[in-house]
Amino acid sequence: MLQLLIKKKGLELEKEDKQPMLTVSTLQLGVWAANGAGVVLAEKGHFYVSKDIFAHVQEASSGFAMQKFSASTLLKAKRTANELSVNSRAANKSLFINCGGDQGVFEGNNYFGDLQQNGISNFVLRNEAQWAYSSTGVYLGNADAGFIAQNTFSLNITGPDYYQNARLSPLSLNYYGLCLPKGNYKVKLHFAEIMFSNDQTFSSLGRRIFDVSIQGIRYLKDFNIMEEAGGVGKNITKEFDVDVDDGTLEIHLYWAGKGTTAIPDRGVYGPLISAIEMIPNFENPSKGLSTGVIVGIVAASCGLVILILVLLWKMGFICKKDTTDKELLELKTGYFSLRQIKAATNNLDPANKIGEGGFGPVYKGVLSDGHVIAVKQLSSKSKQGNREFVNEIGMISALQHPNLVKLYGCCIEGNQLLLIYEYMENNSLAHALFGEQEQKLHLDWPTRMKICVGIARGLAYLHEESRLKIVHRDIKATNVLLDKDLNAKISDFGLAKLDEEENTHISTRIAGTIGYMAPEYAMRGYLTDKADVYSFGVVALEIVSGKSNTKYRPKEEFVYLLDWAYVLQEQGNLLELVDPNLGSKYSPEEAMRMLSLALLCTNPSPTLRPTMSSVVSMLEGKIPIQAPIIKRSESNQDVRFKAFELLSQDSQTLVSSAYSQESMKQRHISEDGPWVDSSISLPSGDDYSSTSKLV
Structure with missing residues (x-):
């Protein structure tokens, strides 16, 4: 039974027991369910529900807002519910x-x-x-x-x-x-x-x-x-x-x-x-559908399916798909719609472009929730890029570490293939150390130590701690990104390979960057995690000296920075490599430790190089460094130079036959941003950003 209590403006609605319910300011109709199930107020043909009307609740108060419904709708719903329950x-x-x-x-x-x-x-x-x-x-x-x-x-x-x-x-x-x-x-x-x-x-x-x-x-x-x-x-x-x-x-x-x-x-x-x-x-006993109804449903469904297929075909979503799409769809990563990405990057506006890699351009974007992202766009013209794209997303999606760039997800719509990463505010280590003057950052000694240890920890995770044993194959300053706090994060897993201990000889193409590849990998295609250790040693030298391994030649007789480092080691003047910009504001003990470790990591013999977990312990001073003295006259050193010269000659030949001059010009900006794919750097008189893809 419902009781209707009508009160004039400024008075109170009350229950039968005269307890106050709710003060109202206009003429209203109070509907109170006799079983105390709830309070309903009506005004100008609408009901206001202050508490749920379908279960017992406490007394309503003016502190709660109320939802408005049509009076006829609410009464009809209540009446229908009662009838159905009773019957x-x-x-x-x-x-x-x-x-x-x-x-x-x-x-x-x-x-x-x-x-x-x-x-x-x-x-x-x-x-x-x-x-x-x-x-x-x-x-x-x-x-x-x-x-x-x-x-x-x-x-x-x-x-x-x-x-x-x-x-x-x-x-x-x-x-x-x-x-x-x-x-x-x-x-x-x-x-x-x-x-x-x-x-x-x-x-x-x-x-x-x-x-x-x-x-x-x-x-x-x-x-x-x-x-x-x-x-x-x-x-x-x-x-x-x-x-x-x-x-x-x-x-x-x-x-x-x-x-x-x-x-x-x-x-x-x-x-x-x-x-x-x-x-x-x-x-529950239910009446079967008539034949006419079934036929109508089937016909309508078929018509709807045909209409949807026609629309998808006209929009370009139904076409011959590359197997890459299927592989990507099977990956368990976060998914972003193309609409989200276009909104975040202002429709992939060139003004938001922050780099150009072997895959294609990279854009900065801002999601609707304010998160800043980096969007790597796969070039649809590069079949090799497609394969590496699948490899990269598969690798990164399985890896989570503070010193690895975090993959948020991907976008696969039509012919668009995109990766969405966390955005690195301070670009790459290469820009910070030896980029253009306006791009360089002042890295003090504690920051350089932190960056070096961060890279070592990231590689130790890839080699020894992750479920998969992974060799990155292209560790270099360009592929080390720096966040807003200058923490190092390893990026670009497009060339990452599973570390198969029983199949270490790579019979397919060799990919990497001149000056960072280990001699055994460059000369024989022999790939183990010790190739990454060698590359780390080169990067460590660059961090201490502030100079690029392939660009710095103090004298004509020295091929590159590592060559000069061995000369200084023989002379007992290894600390001359320390970046002059640091002045005297660095720890000679830590600098000597890092330089000695860098030379140990770049030993021509892979078996004499330490593991990355040992490298971390050496950097932190937990275990001593026993770096052997390697003279430039030894045959092992000749192997290093031959590998360097061979790759330089091969890369020149491959590039001239595979790319036109116009495409080379487009790749001159490949290291302008933090997202640069593994490449062979061509020695030239141009600025630091000149790179080219080895196919």
Whole structure:
């Protein structure tokens, strides 16, 4: 029974027991359910729901905002629900809700959309399926926070698309399945933590803890999505069997004040849920469809499929695909739409171009959430680039380390192949050390030590600590990027190869950069992790001296920087290599340690080079360095020079036959940005940026 209490302006609406309910400022109609289920206020033909009208709640107060509905719609919904419950007719046999997302078909089931932006009480009536939700509370310190969560950090989430969004509530969140037949139901609750990051930043410290009750029974206490799922961006499903006696199934998620409230910012704590399934555990008699209806459905479906195929064909999405697309689609990386990338880079505006690599251009972009990204675009003309693109995304997606550039995801639409990385504010180590004057950075000695140790740790992870044993093959100053805090991160895994100990001889093309390749690899194609150790030694020399290995020739008789280093070692004047820009503001002991280690790493014999884990320990002073003295007159040194000269001659021949002068001009800017693919550097009188791809 409903009781109508009409009060004039400025008076109070009251229950039968005369307890105050809510002060109103205009002539309103108060509708109070006799069973105390909720409060409804009406004004100018609309109802306002201050609390959920489908379950018992506490007394309403003026501190809560109210959601407006059409009076006729609400009364019709209430009347329909009562009739269905009384007559035991099922408007719902199963119910699927995409919480915080749009309607759609997932795993063969039709999910209702749940895109209401407000977090207060709401009622939804959808033909033969009725459901509702209510949300209570205001976020502490951020009353304007939204109640729809998106995959903020572009996390790598597998499973249906409904894990990309979710509904949030600051305190209490209720979902109701209405007009359900009496019986036992399987309730599936889908969760994925998408509001915290999975890196080592402040955003990764958030903790969400809440309780879950169904039909008034608490099934989950202190539920932590991230802990249960095994990490951020991983989905988990909780299943329960519950009974429905009165036509209504209630799911209640409640925040009891546990966990964090301000990480990554205020307005992301409280209950969070991605999707809900309510499936009966019993058979329901149903009328079969007539032949005419079935024929109509089949015809309409076929027509729709044909229409979609025609549209896709006209838009260029249906064409002969390279196997690269299939390989990329199988990779478990974060996915970005082309629309997102174009919006972030202003439609790939040349003004946002920060470099040019062997694959193609690299752009700086800003996502809608403010994250700055670097977008590497694969040139559709380079089949070799396509293969290396697949290799690169496969390698990086399996690697997570503070000294490796983080891959956020990829974009594959039409003929567009793009990689999305974290953006490095300070460009490459090459620019910082020996770029143009306006590009160079003042790197003090502690920073140079930190960069050198960071590179060593990254390589140690690739060689020894990761699940896959990987040889980078192209360690050089250009492929070491610097973030805003000048931390070193290794980039460009386009030439990375799995370290197959039983098959170390590479019979295919040799790829790398002159001056950084180990002699055994350059001369014989013999590839092990010791090739990376050699390249690291060259980079360490460059860090200490501030000079490029292939560009610096103090005298005509010296071929390159490493040659000069061995001369100074024989003379006992190795510290003359230290960058003059440092003046006296460096540690001679640490400089001598780094230079001796660099010469040890560049030993012509790969077996005499240390492992990268040993290199880290030597740099940190945990173990001593025993660098053998190698004289320039020894035969091993001749091998090094022959490799250098051979590669120089081969690269000149290959480039002249494979590229026109125009294409060479386009590659002159390949080291202007931090994203430069593995290459053979051609000695010339041009500036430092002249490179060319070895095919």
